[in-house]
Amino acid sequence: LDSKASQKSMLHPKPKGLMLQYGTAGFRTTAKHLDHVMFRMGLLATLRSRKTKSTIGVMVTASHNPEEDNGLKLIDPMGEMVTPSWEGYATQLANAEQEVLCSALKDIIEKETINMSETASVFVGRDTRPSSQRLSQAVLDGVSCLGGQIQDYGLVTTPQLHYMVRCRNTHGCYGTDTLQGYYQKLSQAFIELTKNARNHTDDQKRLLVDGANGIGALKVRELEACLQSELQMVLFNDGSNGKLNYLCGADYVKVQQKPPQGINMGAGERCCSFDGDADRIVYYYNDSDGSFHLLDGDKIATLISTYLKELLTQAGLNLQIAVVQTAYANGSSTQYLEDIMKVTVSCTKTGVKHLHHAAQKFDIGVYFEANGHGTVLQLSEFIRLKASVDEKKHAAKLLENTINLINQATGDAISDMLVIEAVLAIRGMTVQEWDSIYTDLPNRQLTVKVADRRMIDTADAERRAVTPAGLQDSIDALVKKYTKARAFVRPSGTEDLVRVYAEAETQESADVLAHEVSLAVYHMAGGVGEKPKPLK
Ligand SMILES: CC(=O)N[C@H]1[C@@H](OP(=O)(O)O)O[C@H](CO)[C@@H](O)[C@@H]1O
Ligand SMILES: [Mg+2]
Numbered sequence: 318l319d320s321k322a323s324q325k326s327m328l329h330p331k332p333k334g335l336m337l338q339y340g341t342a343g344f345r346t347t348a349k350h351l352d353h354v355m356f357r358m359g360l361l362a363t364l365r366s367r368k369t370k371s372t373i374g375v376m377v378t379a380s381h382n383p384e385e386d387n388g389l390k391l392i393d394p395m396g397e398m399v400t401p402s403w404e405g406y407a408t409q410l411a412n413a414e415q416e417v418l419c420s421a422l423k424d425i426i427e428k429e430t431i432n433m434s435e436t437a438s439v440f441v442g443r444d445t446r447p448s449s450q451r452l453s454q455a456v457l458d459g460v461s462c463l464g465g466q467i468q469d470y471g472l473v474t475t476p477q478l479h480y481m482v483r484c485r486n487t488h489g490c491y492g493t494d495t496l497q498g499y500y501q502k503l504s505q506a507f508i509e510l511t512k513n514a515r516n517h518t519d520d521q522k523r524l525l526v527d528g529a530n531g532i533g534a535l536k537v538r539e540l541e542a543c544l545q546s547e548l549q550m551v552l553f554n555d556g557s558n559g560k561l562n563y564l565c566g567a568d569y570v571k572v573q574q575k576p577p578q579g580i581n582m583g584a585g586e587r588c589c590s591f592d593g594d595a596d597r598i599v600y601y602y603n604d605s606d607g608s609f610h611l612l613d614g615d616k617i618a619t620l621i622s623t624y625l626k627e628l629l630t631q632a633g634l635n636l637q638i639a640v641v642q643t644a645y646a647n648g649s650s651t652q653y654l655e656d657i658m659k660v661t662v663s664c665t666k667t668g669v670k671h672l673h674h675a676a677q678k679f680d681i682g683v684y685f686e687a688n689g690h691g692t693v694l695q696l697s698e699f700i701r702l703k704a705s706v707d708e709k710k711h712a713a714k715l716l717e718n719t720i721n722l723i724n725q726a727t728g729d730a731i732s733d734m735l736v737i738e739a740v741l742a743i744r745g746m747t748v749q750e751w752d753s754i755y756t757d758l759p760n761r762q763l764t765v766k767v768a769d770r771r772m773i774d775t776a777d778a779e780r781r782a783v784t785p786a787g788l789q790d791s792i793d794a795l796v797k798k799y800t801k802a803r804a805f806v807r808p809s810g811t812e813d814l815v816r817v818y819a820e821a822e823t824q825e826s827a828d829v830l831a832h833e834v835s836l837a838v839y840h841m842a843g844g845v846g847e848k849p850k851p852l853k
Contacts, residue, residue, distance in 0.1 A: 336412050351448075356459040358459065359439070361425070365393075375453075381568035437464065443473075474731065477731075479726035500539060510742075511548075521745075522547065529561065529566030554579045566592050592689075596730060621693060621740065636680040639681070640661070642664055642685065661679070673694070723736060758821065792804055799822065804820075
């Protein structure tokens with residue numbers, strides 16, 4: 318075994334000195350540097366599979382990042398992200414120099430007392446990046462090198478692979494582990510939910526979809542065939558000529574606060590954007606006066622939690638529903654959920670794994686990052702659908718179908734889109750009505766380059782900077798100058814920079830505050846390069 322692993326690993330050599338870290342959402346860097354990481358993660362996934370006696374997933378993708386990048390995400394047995402202690406192993410294994418790779422492997426096997434004669438099973442998927450096929454081949458090499466069984470799903474969205482893993486390890490209780498099984502489960506639930514919906518006119522059924530020139534676009538096409546025209550999607554940025562994530566996709570729309578290129582929006586038309594691996598979604602529309610309105614993860618969480626809360630009441634179920642957010646959640650959304658909806662709101666660090674974990678603590682946990690990554694957890698365990706009164710029966714049926722529509726393994730742009738479309742149809746709500754539930758505080762996100770972003774340490778779910786000394790005091794003093802203002806800074810977990818967030822009563826104040834805070838970071842936390850310039 319040893320000699321096989323070391324021989325094979327020679328075919329996937331590690332560039333000497335290259336150090337990478339399993340970050341907020343896995344490995345991510347320029348595709349050229351990833352071959353050895355892929356091979357080694359194939360090895361690691363096989364160990365993880367033996368350890369858990371379950372199927373493990375490996376997804377090759379760099380999500381919303383540029384086409385030239387790539388990356389990898391490891392998926393644990395229930396379809397969730399890999400557990401933190403194994404993220405540590407992933408980093409160790411990725412960084413081991415060639416000569417010590419085998420002993421690094423042995424260390425893990427010993428520490429975790431892994432029985433190498435157990436069978437191992439690994440599911441592999443990839444996005445549409447040009448480098449993904451070659452890199453996923455390296456993963457497969459790693460798996461077969463340690464004798465693991467492989468199922469290669471080829472081109473799938475990240476959440477589809479999470480779904481497959483969950484299906485396999487729950488022995489069919491969650492669904493069938495094929496693409497057809499995925500489309501059928503979602504589309505049946507969607508059709509059940511919407512077929513008797515009040516205002517499901519052709520107008521209401523129309524949705525413009527920006528596929529970010531990625532995998533989401535391909536998969537929307539496949540889904541479409543199963544929806545029996547209950548949803549009429551018009552697809553833009555389908556990858557036929559544009560570049561992946563370039564001037565389009567959910568991240569671009571959220572950060573730039575403007576529509577993607579390549580979409581043809583009529584006034585009031587409902588539009589959505591996926592990111593490059595289709596695990597995020599944001600909605601938006603243009604007013605009749607041409608002004609752009611974004612409905613981000615916070616608006617989505619509000620819509621879904623309000624709908625679920627109402628259904629629970631109608632079904633006579635007394636369950637605690639909570640919304641989990643991060644510091645990036647718009648202050649208006651938090652206020653609306655807590656004060657008007659009387660829903661518990663909890664705030665965690667950035668990164669889906671933190672939100673997912675926090676959401677598991679409630680009967681029903683709705684979690685969304687402001688950028689549109691999120692889902693709902695634990696519906697099925699708690700809802701016993703034994704309603705007797707007719708009205709209750711109806712609500713219970715709606716709940717049952719809603720559960721089937723949700724990908725509980727992870728945030729899923731396709732599933733979230735169908736949930737949102739169903740809720741809007743059931744409530745007979747336009748995108749403008751949804752938007753007007755509360756009004757976002759104007760906000761701005763900026764980034765600052767510093768010599769070492771680890772200089773900044775945060776506390777209180779990243780809302781306060783503990784180091785460098787004095788930085789938080791400066792931020793507090795700046796925030797005080799504006800009405801309804803809030804600002805915070807944190808080191809990114811995926812890029813070598815510091816992120817700055819500010820919100821305030823007017824866009825102008827939010828912009829100025831974000832710039833002032835950027836300057837404070839630049840001066841106090843070792844900024845490099847040009848001083849941050851004010852926004853125009
Ligand atoms: C402000 C922001 O959007 N941050 C993103 C980004 O993390 P950073 O740690 O901020 O780089 O990428 C993560 C992975 O995709 C995502 O979970 C997170 O929400
Ligand atoms: Mg993504």
